Amino acid sequence: MSKKSASGHIGSDEVNVEEPSIGRLIAFLFLINFAGLFVIIPLRKTMIIRHRLTQQVVTLFKSLGGTVLWPLLQWFFAGGKNCGFQAFPTFGITAYRRGFYFDFSMANIGVGMICPPMITTSMLV
Incomplete structure (x- = not known):
């Protein structure tokens, strides 16, 4: 510094x-x-x-396409701050105002795919 x-x-x-x-x-x-x-x-x-992950190249390219297209789709539906898929009110507006919403981030989906189901379930609970 x-x-x-x-x-x-x-x-x-x-x-x-x-x-x-x-x-x-x-x-x-x-x-x-x-x-x-x-x-x-x-x-x-x-x-x-x-x-043997070299056999899964097609799946890798599909997920790459998804990670590129998903932010583009989110950008089309974002009208401002806290609007669109960035913060989706899954449990209703009252819960959304208190901070409960679903974040459609590809990082969360990637972590869910990498971690075993037991860890993903414990993080959800």
Whole structure:
């Protein structure tokens, strides 16, 4: 964090403040990149080779099409803030005003597909 952004905050003494430089940022991005690479390589053996996911390429492309088309459909029906499929009042308007609504996010659907049914059910309950 730079001195300008840290000024006036608790704990912003000289020990906690570091001026960012382009060299430090590039080194950080390379470290993050290689950390992700070293995580993906073992997952490749587990997910692609052992579970034979290469045979499921058609399903992968269908889900890719769904993830592209779904936000486009949501955009057509969104008329403003809290309108459309972003926050659908599944349990009625009274419950919606208290914060109970269904979020049609593809991330939630993806998590439901990845997690086992027992975990998905416990998260729902």
